Amino acid sequence: MAEESDFLARGRAVTARLWGARAGGQELPAQRLAPEFFSLVTQFVFGGFWSRPQLDLRSRSLCTVAQLAALGKTEELRGHLYGALNIGIPREELIEVLMQTACYAGVPAAVNALNAAADVLKA
Amino acid sequence: MAEESDFLARGRAVTARLWGARAGGQELPAQRLAPEFFSLVTQFVFGGFWSRPQLDLRSRSLCTVAQLAALGKTEELRGHLYGALNIGIPREELIEVLMQTACYAGVPAAVNALNAAADVLKA
Amino acid sequence: MAEESDFLARGRAVTARLWGARAGGQELPAQRLAPEFFSLVTQFVFGGFWSRPQLDLRSRSLCTVAQLAALGKTEELRGHLYGALNIGIPREELIEVLMQTACYAGVPAAVNALNAAADVLKA
Amino acid sequence: MAEESDFLARGRAVTARLWGARAGGQELPAQRLAPEFFSLVTQFVFGGFWSRPQLDLRSRSLCTVAQLAALGKTEELRGHLYGALNIGIPREELIEVLMQTACYAGVPAAVNALNAAADVLKA
Amino acid sequence: MAEESDFLARGRAVTARLWGARAGGQELPAQRLAPEFFSLVTQFVFGGFWSRPQLDLRSRSLCTVAQLAALGKTEELRGHLYGALNIGIPREELIEVLMQTACYAGVPAAVNALNAAADVLKA
Amino acid sequence: MAEESDFLARGRAVTARLWGARAGGQELPAQRLAPEFFSLVTQFVFGGFWSRPQLDLRSRSLCTVAQLAALGKTEELRGHLYGALNIGIPREELIEVLMQTACYAGVPAAVNALNAAADVLKA
Numbered sequence: 049m050a051e052e053s054d055f056l057a058r059g060r061a062v063t064a065r066l067w068g069a070r071a072g073g074q075e076l077p078a079q080r081l082a083p084e085f086f087s088l089v090t091q092f093v094f095g096g097f098w099s100r101p102q103l104d105l106r107s108r109s110l111c112t113v114a115q116l117a118a119l120g121k122t123e124e125l126r127g128h129l130y131g132a133l134n135i136g137i138p139r140e141e142l143i144e145v146l147m148q149t150a151c152y153a154g155v156p157a158a159v160n161a162l163n164a165a166a167d168v169l170k171a
Numbered sequence: 172m173a174e175e176s177d178f179l180a181r182g183r184a185v186t187a188r189l190w191g192a193r194a195g196g197q198e199l200p201a202q203r204l205a206p207e208f209f210s211l212v213t214q215f216v217f218g219g220f221w222s223r224p225q226l227d228l229r230s231r232s233l234c235t236v237a238q239l240a241a242l243g244k245t246e247e248l249r250g251h252l253y254g255a256l257n258i259g260i261p262r263e264e265l266i267e268v269l270m271q272t273a274c275y276a277g278v279p280a281a282v283n284a285l286n287a288a289a290d291v292l293k294a
Numbered sequence: 295m296a297e298e299s300d301f302l303a304r305g306r307a308v309t310a311r312l313w314g315a316r317a318g319g320q321e322l323p324a325q326r327l328a329p330e331f332f333s334l335v336t337q338f339v340f341g342g343f344w345s346r347p348q349l350d351l352r353s354r355s356l357c358t359v360a361q362l363a364a365l366g367k368t369e370e371l372r373g374h375l376y377g378a379l380n381i382g383i384p385r386e387e388l389i390e391v392l393m394q395t396a397c398y399a400g401v402p403a404a405v406n407a408l409n410a411a412a413d414v415l416k417a
Numbered sequence: 418m419a420e421e422s423d424f425l426a427r428g429r430a431v432t433a434r435l436w437g438a439r440a441g442g443q444e445l446p447a448q449r450l451a452p453e454f455f456s457l458v459t460q461f462v463f464g465g466f467w468s469r470p471q472l473d474l475r476s477r478s479l480c481t482v483a484q485l486a487a488l489g490k491t492e493e494l495r496g497h498l499y500g501a502l503n504i505g506i507p508r509e510e511l512i513e514v515l516m517q518t519a520c521y522a523g524v525p526a527a528v529n530a531l532n533a534a535a536d537v538l539k540a
Numbered sequence: 541m542a543e544e545s546d547f548l549a550r551g552r553a554v555t556a557r558l559w560g561a562r563a564g565g566q567e568l569p570a571q572r573l574a575p576e577f578f579s580l581v582t583q584f585v586f587g588g589f590w591s592r593p594q595l596d597l598r599s600r601s602l603c604t605v606a607q608l609a610a611l612g613k614t615e616e617l618r619g620h621l622y623g624a625l626n627i628g629i630p631r632e633e634l635i636e637v638l639m640q641t642a643c644y645a646g647v648p649a650a651v652n653a654l655n656a657a658a659d660v661l662k663a
Numbered sequence: 664m665a666e667e668s669d670f671l672a673r674g675r676a677v678t679a680r681l682w683g684a685r686a687g688g689q690e691l692p693a694q695r696l697a698p699e700f701f702s703l704v705t706q707f708v709f710g711g712f713w714s715r716p717q718l719d720l721r722s723r724s725l726c727t728v729a730q731l732a733a734l735g736k737t738e739e740l741r742g743h744l745y746g747a748l749n750i751g752i753p754r755e756e757l758i759e760v761l762m763q764t765a766c767y768a769g770v771p772a773a774v775n776a777l778n779a780a781a782d783v784l785k786a
Contacts, residue, residue, distance in 0.1 A: 077654070077655050078658060081661060085642075088639075089642070102266070107268070117238075118238040118241055119648070120489070120612070121275070121648035121652070123648075123651075123652065144223065145234050149238065150454075151215075151216045151220055151400065152400045154399045156492075158454070159445070160490070160492065162446075162450055199408075200408075201405055201408030203412065205393055208404070208408065211465050211466070214465075215465060216401055219461060239402065243366070244402035266697050273700075275646045276646045277643065277644045277645045277646045277649075278708055279738075285697050285700065286693045322774070323777075323781030323782070324780075326781065328761070334584075334588050334589070334762075337588075342580050342583075348509050349509075354517060356476055357480060357514050357517065360479075361518065369774075386472075387471060390469065391476070397481075398481060398484045398485060516577045516580075519769075523613075523765075523768045524585055524616075527577070528615075531568075531569075531573055531574050531577065534570075535573045538573060595763075599756065600759075602726055603726060603728075605726075606729045609730075611733055633717060636715065637718065637726050640713070640723060640726065644727060644730045644731060644734065645734060
């Protein structure tokens with residue numbers, strides 16, 4: 049069984065691919081309030097799930113963008129759209145994922161996602 | 172501008188790839204109650220969105236599975252898991268998408284999705 | 295300021311219009327577990343909101359059906375569809391409300407609502 | 418079977434009744450990012466669902482306001498409140514729909530909706 | 541059976557404990573639009589539920605904070621965090637409730653809650 | 664930094680308090696489909712969050728019950744109601760938490776939660 053430090057190391061390897069130097073550069077109010085929370089997230093989300101070899105990074109990124117759009121989590125959506133662009137997913141494909149959200153979460157969810165994405169994805 | 176019959180033809184081409192002969196074979200109570208609704212869905216969802224060339228069918232299928240799991244729509248999830256298997260997405264990748272749902276929609280959403288998927292995805 | 299018993303009396307007047315003798319006849323597990331809860335609901339939901347004169351009963355019923363469909367609360371939806379039929383809303387209009395749910399809450403929400411409604415609304 | 422251009426024509430007839438000259442006048446970031454999305458929405462939402470004769474425009478407008486309030490889609494709610502006023506629904510009735518949202522989606526959903534509606538509906 | 545004025549008196553006793561003089565001091569746009577709504581909320585939410593003796597105020601406050609975080613109702617969350625501090629719940633415990641939200645409603649819900657809480661809960 | 668096995672050991676200590684011998688005894692379809700998922704959940708949810716000393720077990724249990732009721736996750740709610748009873752929370756307090764859910768997530772969410780809880784919490 050792997051050590052906790054393995055979770056952290058694997059998680060940081062994933063976030064570095066998604067956001068590079070920006071991974072540690074953002075400073076949310078939540079990070080000052082609860083810094084341990086973000087350490088746990090890196091270990092669990094990126095070290096525990098995203099780093100598993102059963103699914104490629106591109107698919108994980110697309111599915112995350114799709115879920116955040118459907119759930120209306122627009123701030124996180126913007127972060128993951130940057131990550132998706134960084135690993136080479138074309139902006140046209142990301143727009144298409146957001147558009148298709150209308151079918152499963154309703155038109156307003158898609159409109160909100162496209163509005164939130166507009167400056168990240170503009171040509 | 173394309174004709175409405177184009178929407179329907181394009182939509183049926185997509186559902187045939189996803190579900191083959193099964194596409195028209197299911198008989199939900201809703202279909203007897205509101206048959207026109209399902210004609211509109213074929214035209215709009217599959218003919219209007221899924222048939223656009225900007226994103227491949229595999230990516231659309233994965234994103235749909237991810238959204239249905241996050242939104243807790245387990246009946247539709249099962250239908251789209253069958254479709255995903257039919258177009259060649261390995262069951263291991265689909266399980267992984269459902270697992271990762273825990274990160275963005277919470278652990279109970281992932282457990283519910285895995286429970287709903289169990290007989291569709293069993294080895 | 296009205297007395298609490300006014301809330302209860304007004305609430306019962308509304309539920310009698312919606313469900314008649316059936317209003318007190320249903321026996322949910324929750325009613326045995328928490329009978330006081332249902333007394334509060336009659337006072338607050340039907341006595342506090344539905345009995346206000348600013349909006350007619352038909353509009354309140356349609357809006358409730360629409361919200362329950364959008365929120366995926368299918369058991370309550372069935373109860374309010376019975377109520378809507380009892381106050382004279384035609385089944386064709388109720389089906390239409392459920393269909394339109396696809397636009398704002400997504401296609402799966404509409405399909406689930408139509409499935410739940412099928413035996414209540416069948417011709 | 419109707420042509421696609423029929424969907425568009427019927428959809429535009431509905432949006433003209435709801436928003437008149439304003440229908441094409443708004444300029445969301447999403448519209449610059451994904452103009453084809455909004456053409457599909459006009460065809461499908463307004464041309465495919467709203468233009469069906471089985472339910473009157475007033476009922477469709479009230480149900481849409483109710484669903485957007487319940488789902489917390491405040492930007493779209495404001496747009497549809499303008500539309501509801503334009504087709505003659507009194508502001509007192511719209512406030513009542515938003516208030517009743519507390520019963521089915523919780524008090525915070527109703528408060529958020531009333532806050533979002535305040536300048537649109539002020540006397 | 542108690543009178544309606546009892547609901548109001550009991551409700552005001554609860555809000556006074558949670559927010560003291562601030563209880564009546566906030567002025568939301570919704571309050572100008574629908575003042576009767578807030579009177580009903582005081583009677584029903586605080587007079588009808590919170591004032592029941594079966595559960596202590598601390599537990600009710602924690603559960604409310606937990607639910608508002610899970611549901612993404614950040615404005616109401618901030619109000620109830622102030623109330624929780626006023627009745628003596630330590631800020632460390634409130635941060636912990638928000639962190640644990642990640643398990644049941646997903647990481648983005650927890651991040652949004654922590655961001656909304658940051659200035660209320662800062663040391 | 665702690666080892667991963669510490670997460671697992673701490674997580675198992677929490678689940679043993681909540682469910683005792685039952686903790687490993689349930690057999691969901693999801694557990695056969697994705698056994699690794701449940702190992703990750705034990706490590707992350709119970710070892711990473713619940714085992715932190717900043718909040719007592721009773722408060723964590725109440726908040727979890729409150730969130731699951733608000734989110735409509737009835738299967739998980741039942742499991743956590745068993746856990747809550749096992750650590751000594753009186754059934755009257757749990758019923759009260761479920762009732763209060765009506766205020767923040769709407770009456771149907773509370774009714775569904777009370778229905779799901781009825782046999783677990785019956786006197």
